[in-house]
Amino acid sequence: MSGDPSAVEVRGVVKRFAGNLALDDVSLVIPAGQLHAIIGPNGAGKSTLFGVIAGEHRPDRGTVWVAGRDVTRIAAHRRVRAVGVARAFQVARIFPEMSVRQNVAAAVIAANGSARQFWRVKPLRVASVVADEALERLSLVPVAGRPARALSQGDRKRLEIAMALVLRPRLLLLDEPTAGMSPEETAATVELIRGIWSLGGLTVMLTEHDMQVVFDLAQQLTVMDRGHVLCSGEPETIRGRDDVREIYLGRAHGAA
Ligand SMILES: Nc1ncnc2c1ncn2[C@@H]1O[C@H](COP(=O)(O)OP(=O)(O)OP(=O)(O)O)[C@@H](O)[C@H]1O
């Protein structure tokens, strides 16, 4: 084999929550550098899959490799540094009373917490320079001084992306990055994600219910339903499949 290892390889992953089978023998491979969308109806297992890749959930069975390394037993906070995984959540996880800039600076400090030599230099100054770059890139400078709780839904999602980017990830997981956004905010976020990705060196996985966003952005899609991977492929191929259409029309749910 030549070239880079896959960005993500998931083999035979099973994840139960109190008897509820969220992932039922899930396998998939995502090549390095790809912009890949995971789609599927509510409860399909998309967020759980991200949790397993990021290390938030340990699978009951199966193996997860990131950048060629078996990370199945590596804890989430160590996975960031070990293989460069960063995740933005479906519901933004931020410190509501802190300003937008402080939130991003806190993420920078958390990301570098154990790199002692680095931080012996001027920790706070370095954190604020890195934070300001991220604020600039995510167009958050105008709201940088506001408490995070006062942000619009769109700004809040962008803040989460900024907090993920300061981890300098190789693999960025975005869980419904445009949820709750206006059409204008959605279009801006699509451009933003494309812009970040096109700088190179980054694999992006995203989940999304807005099919326009999916077809605008993704090079490849994986469709999930009730804990299974139904199919993977290029957007045009997936769009034409009857079984995918059926899932989205809800017909598949009544079936045994
Ligand atoms: N922490 C948890 N505890 C118990 N059950 C959970 C937990 N997280 C997910 N589940 C269950 O696992 C299944 C998959 O959920 P998941 O959130 O991964 O779906 P999803 O595809 O992300 O859905 P959505 O599109 O609504 O975000 C669902 O049945 C859900 O209720």
Ligand SMILES: [Mg+2]
């Ligand atoms: Mg979800």
